[in-house]
Amino acid sequence: MIENQNSNLESSYTIQEILFLLKKHIKIILAIFFATILLILIYTFSSDYIYKSSSTIIVNKDPNSLSILNMGYSGERNFIDNEIGILRSRTTSEKVIKRLLDSDNIDLHLFGKKNNNKSFFNSTDNNNDFQALSKEDFVNKYANKLKKSVYISNNKRTDAINISIESKDPEEAAMLVNTLIDVYRERDLEWATGEMSHLKTFLLNQLSKKQKELNEIENLLKSFQEKEKIFTIDDNSKIILDNLTLFETEYNNVLASIDIINEKEKFITGQLNSDEKLLAKKVSNTINQRLQAFKVEMAVIESELISTQTKYGNNHSAVLELENKLENVKSKIEDETRNLINEGITVADPILYRQTLMDSVISIKAVKANLLSKAKAYQNLVDDYDNKLSMLPEKILEYTRLERDRAIHAETYRFMSQKLEEARIGEASKLSKIRIVDKAIANKIPIKPNKSQNIIFSIILGIVLGIGASMVMEFFDNTIKSIEQIERRGLAILSMIPAISSKNNRNKNSKRYVKNDGQVEQLQRRLITHEDPKSPISEAYRSLRTSLMYTKSNSESNVILVSSPGPGEGKTTTIANLAITYANLGKKTLLIDSDLRKPVIHNVFKADKSPGLTSFLSGNSDLKSILNKTDIDNLEIITSGVIPPNPSELLDSNKMIDFIKKVKNQFDVILFDSPPLVAVTDAFVLMKYIDQFILVVRPGKTERGALERVIASTQQSNMNITGVVMNAMSEEHSYGSGYYYNYYQYYYGDKT
Template sequence: MTKFSISQLQSSHSDNSDLNIKEIIYLMRRHLPLITITISTFFILSVLYTLMQIPTYTSTTMVVVEDKSQTGSMFDLGFETNLSLINTMNNEIELLKSRTLSEEVVNDLWYSPHKNNLFLYGSKCYKPEGIKKTLRGLWDSIFNRKNVPKSYVQDAGISDSLFLKAAETLRKNMSVTNDRNSNVLKISMTSNDPDESALLANTVARLYQQRDMEWSAGEIINLRRFLQDQAKQVESELHLVEDSLRQFQEREQIFELEGNAKQLLDQLGQIDTKYRSALAEINIIRERRRYIDSKLSQEEKTLKGQLLNSIDTRLLALRTEIAQTDANLVRNASTYGENHEAVLSLRRKLTRLKSDLEEQTNQLIAGGTSVADPLKYRQALIDTSLFLESRLANYQSIAAEYKKIVNQYNRQLSTLPAKSVQFAQLERDRSVLAETYSLMRQKFEEARITEASQLGKIRIIDPAIPPLNRTSPNTKINLAVGLLLGLGLGALTAFLIEQTDNSIKNVSEIEHKGLNVLGIIPDISKAIYATKKRRKKKKTQKTPKGHKGTINVASDIKRRIITKEDPRSPISEAYRSLRTSISYASVDNPTKTIIVTSPGPGEGKTTTITNLAITFANIGKRTLLVDADLRRPVIHRIFNLNIEPGVTHYLTGFPRDIHPLIKQTEIKNLQVITAGATPPDPSVLLSSKRMHEFIKSLEIGWDVILFDAPPAIAVTDTSLLA
């Protein structure tokens, strides 16, 4: 008989571990029940998850951020016409997501009529219907959750814990996006109620626009008040000077100067007016700087100081040249007049230098503040403050030059008679204060008009509306994910089972090793199970109450002798095919002695050898079936024979002849030698010289001899017997 080992089959299995498409399909079909159960389980879980989820809705409002960095303000005061504020869309997005704005929204809605009908405050709860209601109720009861909306007193304030929780929830449910190369922001809010999602989105946009308007007009309002106070102060001083001048004229009867004195007074008045105007500009810049600095934190002020030092260091030479040019311009203008070629040339040079200074300052400021967190450092405020510092230094330089010229004219006036000097001083003060008052009133009116027309840079172009469709759960996606997860996990489990299973699964694994397949026996376990169930039911009906019937292994195997019970069945035909294959496996040297074994117990070796023996006997061959499984003998029970005497008796010396061991069965031409008494160590008996004599004595008298051997892997008995 052709032999092959289990290790060879395992090696064959590992050689074919790389699966092709055909093998994958076979694997899927082989484990189809497992995969089906996994897919069904995940599909059901996906359905339950979808039904358990509270629906969410998303509403979106659109706002446009107008870029005013390239346009001049009405209140540039002649020195900020090209001021550019670095305010990118990323800054606006961070401002929208800021904690401060979320807290303003929470506070605004708390004092609105919607307070007791919002998921945000827990004053509204989800109310499912149908099967969702049942599932949610079961879920809440398992985790002891109470789905009861809260109610708040209308005029009561919000608690700190609820305030912080609602603000954090609002920030988590907010999404702000910006399309590339556009200044449009999309503010999306998510809520469990469609109306609430629209309300939240519109409230965020409204308060965002309101805050921008307050920030934009805040500096203008402060400056308008400052100019109003300054104008009143100058007006009061002007009235005092006018009264003093009138009293002096009435007392001294001097109403004007003549000749060089009058010309000197006119020149002094012009220069002094410019000097006072420069001082007014300096005061305005300082007030604006003070207001902006009051809005900065200590860290922001530190950053501003660092940037200012860096700018001063890099632009020192340029600023020095501008200061010298300003001084020359003031001196030449006072000497030669405004229309002299030297004055015009200096003015053109000064314009070019100031343009270079502003451009380089912009670059340095942008490079210094662009690395800052837009929430931690309010970039635009810092930039404006830095520009004011630059303008302040410029005007201080101009005022210093005018002061020098004023001092020169004062020294010239001091050479006039005392009364003329006194009159000149009063007249000069009146003229200068009148010009200063006119300038202050002009700036005040400009500030007032600018304040009235201040609209901010935020425009709401598309308010949010309640959405018709929910955002989540997405039923189609959830079910698709569930099916894919189920399929993937099922296939993975099947693959792992296949990889860890070293058993022979198909004929190709044997043929791959060059071994001949003598026969294929179908699985008869289902048919046997059905028969067993019917017989057990009948036996239970016949068994008296209180008596327990027994079902042993032999009776199970006996029912598997299908070649006797149902010789016309396809399974019986398979055994006959196996018999034919064995008969013609070696025509020149016919096989007479056959050992039937299996890797482990319970795999059907006894069923196979019994049916094979019957098929040999049915064609007239004298067949002997030897039960060589001395550890767990079963064949004597199948044929209802006495186990003694048997193989062990012969091997131990009694009887000395094999004829007392041979037992006749109900089947013609089929005889059996049972195992005999169970020995303590069967392997010793099977390897003895007596065993060789036993096999020799069986060669005469039978055409086919079949040995039922123990499992090959469990014990060494089969190897010794072979």
């Protein structure tokens, strides 16, 4: 519970603390900031210049596409997306690469064959792919590379497409864009004329066959007339023959239209892959099922219309009414088919013109179904009149059969000739639907590297990385860093001891305080209250003494224990200087080294380690023999003595109780220097003998976990921490400590 509360406290920072943390790590922030700027500047000035060339085209949709029979089902959606897909397709890029190779235009950055002399460091592209790769592999590799350098966008609500390509050479970029557009236009014309060419070839073959069949039937009719001398028939037979010829001609024209649309379907289906074919078939089947009722209704109306036309002519009101009904049903079928196509095909990434192709295949199937229904109606009429014709005399019947076949073949030949001419005209007049608005030209201003943008980016990135690094360091730093972290845990701050440095000690003697020639001199420099009593540090220890005196209510001897959560946090320095301040006040002071594991007090005051405390506790010495005088009036010390194997047991013995009673009778202030609290239990054993307990915490050294563990242990032992001494404080460790130095510097600055 306590740990959770503490962690919540640590996760919140005030604005002042955040600003202090930034100030604390200012050197790291600046180093990262300038390093980031330097690296990005090096990158900027060493990178090759990149140029971009653009072109704008408008794509007009061809309303006659796929509509020789005026189907009207070719789908509106995804038109621009399909065209963009064609431009981005691998096939288009491959054709561009092949065109470049065929024109021997290979001295290009695209192929890695051109020198670059515009960057900060001159570089040369070297490429052995021309020798190492086959032509097919080479085309595939550089087609993919070209695709990655092509940028295509569409202006909203327009048919305009912007095409851009980046290259190290502005002339090359413009040339690649224009070549890409040329290839795209050729592909568009190839597709547009491909259907017409296919139908023209089919119709030429069919006309050749029909010509032969027509010649044969004309010869047969001529031979029959010459043999039987029959050149005409009676009026009733002529009416039957004319009607039969008319309906059979219409029937054959419908069949011819079905043949043409089958060829169209075959051509378009050949452009699809197997998966697209299955999808188109599936959607077509669904459409056929959904439109079955309309198709039955249309077949009935078609049959009734043809019969009515036969009886009353084309201008009769009944005929006109049936024609309106038929048009309404066709309109419903057309609308419903278009809706079903839009619902049935959903392509996440429209590629090339393939979606339009699938729409066309589905639409063709719907038109073919209508034609088949119409053919069935004509077939019924032909069968009816054929039965009537069979009742005529045999010779007349044979004559009428030959005349009918001749007329039907002649009309079919005329119908196909008409369609052939339409196909030829369509092929010859076909124009590309692509118009170039702006042709690509060389842009001499490089788009990369953007120096001003990179500099701004480097500044922002440097700031972000610098601050981020400082925050990461703070996040992983689990030490106590400020007095606020102590106060949040409900502990009182007795005093803040400034860090000892040459800045705090400006007289000649202060130079020896910063020596580091061994442990003894390191400790001797810490007796600053004796060496430099007017320094801010000495005043801080006097402030500690005053705080302790006000927290002690009675006038009896005061027993004080000084310890720290871990080693190296300054407890010995603190207790030694505190002892001097009490002695300077005229108090009979006794400093006891109760750290029976790693004692150092004897080194600080240049005394013998033995006899000492362990000598008394083991019964080998009396109190008088272990007391050591010092150079400081009113201050005596007791060293640790010989290090025992069982320190905790000695400190918890009856001899220790006797020792405490005796020293209390002789001294006003008794101070115990004990081992770190987290390391061993010796300090907790001594707590039952003391009046005040001082916990020394060193910012940047004391870990939060160790402090929390000490607080929890003292609470479990029902012992109170009198207060905390923040040792070796500096502006590095608390945003609020600056005022401390400012005040003391005012009173204890340099004096002449």
